[in-house]
Amino acid sequence: MKSVMNNRIWLVLFIAFSLMAPRLISVPYFLHLMILALIWVVIAQGQNLIQGFTGYVSIASAGFMGVGAYASTLLCLRVGLSVWEAMVCAPVITALIAVFVGYPSLRVKGHYFAIVTLAYNLVIFIVLNNFSSLTGGEGGLTNVPRPEGLSIAGLSISFEGREAYYYLVLGAAFFTTLICALILRSRVGQVLLAIRQNETLAQAVGIETWHYKLFAFVLSAAFAGLAGALYAHFIGFLNPEPFGVDQSLNAILAVILGGSGTLSGPVVGAFLVVALPEYLRVADTLRLVVYGALLIVTTIYLPRGVVPMLVAGFSRLMVFFKRNV
Amino acid sequence: MIELVQQIFNGLAIGAVYTLIGIGLTIVFGILGIAHFAHGVVAMSGGYVAFILIERFGIPFFAAVFLSMLAGAVFGILIERIAYRPVQNAPPINAFIIALGLTMMLDGLNLLTFGPDQIVVRTPYTHVYNWFGIVVTELRVVVLSCTAVLLLLMWLFVSRTKTGRAIRAVAQNRGAATLMGVNANAVAYVVFGLSSALGVAGGALVGAMLALAPGLGESLVIKGFAVLILGGLGSIPGAILGGLILGVSESLAAGYISSSYKDVIAFAVMIIVLLFRPEGLMGKK
Numbered sequence: 045m046k047s048v049m050n051n052r053i054w055l056v057l058f059i060a061f062s063l064m065a066p067r068l069i070s071v072p073y074f075l076h077l078m079i080l081a082l083i084w085v086v087i088a089q090g091q092n093l094i095q096g097f098t099g100y101v102s103i104a105s106a107g108f109m110g111v112g113a114y115a116s117t118l119l120c121l122r123v124g125l126s127v128w129e130a131m132v133c134a135p136v137i138t139a140l141i142a143v144f145v146g147y148p149s150l151r152v153k154g155h156y157f158a159i160v161t162l163a164y165n166l167v168i169f170i171v172l173n174n175f176s177s178l179t180g181g182e183g184g185l186t187n188v189p190r191p192e193g194l195s196i197a198g199l200s201i202s203f204e205g206r207e208a209y210y211y212l213v214l215g216a217a218f219f220t221t222l223i224c225a226l227i228l229r230s231r232v233g234q235v236l237l238a239i240r241q242n243e244t245l246a247q248a249v250g251i252e253t254w255h256y257k258l259f260a261f262v263l264s265a266a267f268a269g270l271a272g273a274l275y276a277h278f279i280g281f282l283n284p285e286p287f288g289v290d291q292s293l294n295a296i297l298a299v300i301l302g303g304s305g306t307l308s309g310p311v312v313g314a315f316l317v318v319a320l321p322e323y324l325r326v327a328d329t330l331r332l333v334v335y336g337a338l339l340i341v342t343t344i345y346l347p348r349g350v351v352p353m354l355v356a357g358f359s360r361l362m363v364f365f366k367r368n369v
Numbered sequence: 370m371i372e373l374v375q376q377i378f379n380g381l382a383i384g385a386v387y388t389l390i391g392i393g394l395t396i397v398f399g400i401l402g403i404a405h406f407a408h409g410v411v412a413m414s415g416g417y418v419a420f421i422l423i424e425r426f427g428i429p430f431f432a433a434v435f436l437s438m439l440a441g442a443v444f445g446i447l448i449e450r451i452a453y454r455p456v457q458n459a460p461p462i463n464a465f466i467i468a469l470g471l472t473m474m475l476d477g478l479n480l481l482t483f484g485p486d487q488i489v490v491r492t493p494y495t496h497v498y499n500w501f502g503i504v505v506t507e508l509r510v511v512v513l514s515c516t517a518v519l520l521l522l523m524w525l526f527v528s529r530t531k532t533g534r535a536i537r538a539v540a541q542n543r544g545a546a547t548l549m550g551v552n553a554n555a556v557a558y559v560v561f562g563l564s565s566a567l568g569v570a571g572g573a574l575v576g577a578m579l580a581l582a583p584g585l586g587e588s589l590v591i592k593g594f595a596v597l598i599l600g601g602l603g604s605i606p607g608a609i610l611g612g613l614i615l616g617v618s619e620s621l622a623a624g625y626i627s628s629s630y631k632d633v634i635a636f637a638v639m640i641i642v643l644l645f646r647p648e649g650l651m652g653k654k
Binding site: 148158160162171290293296332336337338344347 | 398404406452455456459460461462463465466467469470471472473474475476477478480481587588591594595598627629630632633636639640643644647
């Protein structure tokens with residue numbers, strides 16, 4: 045009971061802070077980073093769905109993010125849809141592609157699934173780089189528009205500034221986290237956890253596991269696609285570089301660092317993977333090395349991630365206080 | 370027709386390298402159950418070592434490759450001990466994530482040490498022959514024969530020596546092998562040493578035939594896994610067949626479709642095999 049109360053307090057504090065953040069943060073660059081971190085929350089929640097819940101490590105998040113980003117941008121620039129329409133279409137297009145590629149890849153398990161998805165990411169990256177007539181190749185696409193202004197109840201909101209965009213991505217991050225929470229509590233979520241724990245057993249009790257795996261894979265791709273669209277319309281310039289395999293590894297790192305299979309883990313992990321490179325900026329050349337070392341050390345010593353460790357440490361501290369104070 | 374044969378020959382030489390990389394992965398996966406994703410970047414680092422030995426110390430090509438294979442073997446053993454051993458009893462995906470971490474680290478270190486530019490491992494084999502209109506470079510012949518010799522040696526080691534028998538015993542049943550007095554940890558060292566040495570040979574040959582550059586390790590290891598998936602897990606003949614098919618299909622795709630999409634074709638072949646024969650071409654049902 046006590047811990048539920050504690051959790052609620054933390055949640056309320058967190059929501060209050062995230063709503064107030066644009067007022068509290070005076071440096072524009074920090075707000076920029078906050079927006080990126082919230083976009084990463086969307087990706088990490090998707091990655092957690094397939095990696096943390098289902099136990100299938102997909103290395104294609106950045107690729108799907110790229111699909112979403114390019115889909116949304118091209119729908120705006122070439123087809124002439126409004127940004128809002130394009131942003132809704134982008135995750136749907138990404139999900140459709142994920143259905144096609146997910147079906148064959150889910151025939152293999154464990155490492156092989158990881159490798160096949162990695163191959164997808166490479167293919168997407170190659171296509172983005174070489175299909176120049178559509179994607180602009182390495183040079184990329186410029187002038188990706190920001191979402192059009194809205195007027196709700198006589199109040200007009202312009203998304204040209206960072207502040208309004210912050211609330212947009214905050215909404216997206218909450219939305220995806222909420223979906224994950226709902227899934228986790230539903231039968232589907234329980235089946236996904238069962239697949240992670242023992243897929244053979246799940247099949248033996250009559251569950252068509254591949255339906256559920258495909259669902260998790262496609263939804264995670266759709267989240268990545270949404271994140272990609274949010275990213276493209278925020279940065280305003282699009283080239284294939286942020287959608288390479290190393291960014292997919294970043295998504296995995298976010299889930300592992302935060303705590304895979306938890307709801308709050310990916311949120312913490314997303315903020316960590318955006319904040320870490322900023323701290324490591326002094327040693328930019330060493331960034332990869334430090335990242336790799338972090339991944340190894342976390343997997344060996346903190347296999348459950350930062351959040352469960354903090355929770356365990358916190359409750360131990362509370363017990364200690366109760367006994368001694 | 371001549372162009373077709375030419376492309377197939379070129380593809381065989383590349384395929385031989387993929388086989389070398391793929392065999393290392395197959396034995397590590399088949400015997401220890403680890404998806405050693407860092408294999409490609411280890412192979413690359415070995416290629417760099419060979420490059421340094423040749424350029425700085427003036428060591429002849431074969432001696433340099435041999436020395437870098439030894440260094441690779443030691444490095445492989447260290448990786449097994451430091452990185453993989455601690456997660457031996459954890460879920461297998463942890464080992465894979467560690468492998469990803471190793472890949473990032475080694476890639477970063479290679480970038481820091483050798484810079485972002487491409488390098489080519491120099492060899493004295495620069496003759497070009499012309500057989501019935503097919504251009505055969507001496508280097509490709511050297512690559513193919515090196516691969517054949519290494520595979521033969523490995524086969525002799527695994528099938529004719531006592532250590533080889535221990536390796537096969539652990540592959541069949543780790544628990545039973547341990548009960549029969551086989552030191553499974555020592556077998557893990559041997560397997561990693563062997564696999565890394567073969568990988569390094571592959572890396573040096575790629576460096577001689579094409580070039581070495583940061584990031585190549587990842588594409589090499591993915592090709593290696595594609596070989597595994599094509600050929601069937603843990604099957605050595607499968608790895609040879611898979612490597613050659615991959616190399617040839619890539620070369621044909623580059624020749625007839627587009628060289629920038631050749632990797633896409635290679636992965637498409639892999640995915641088609643997965644769809645229709647998930648256990649691989651030579652794998653058991």
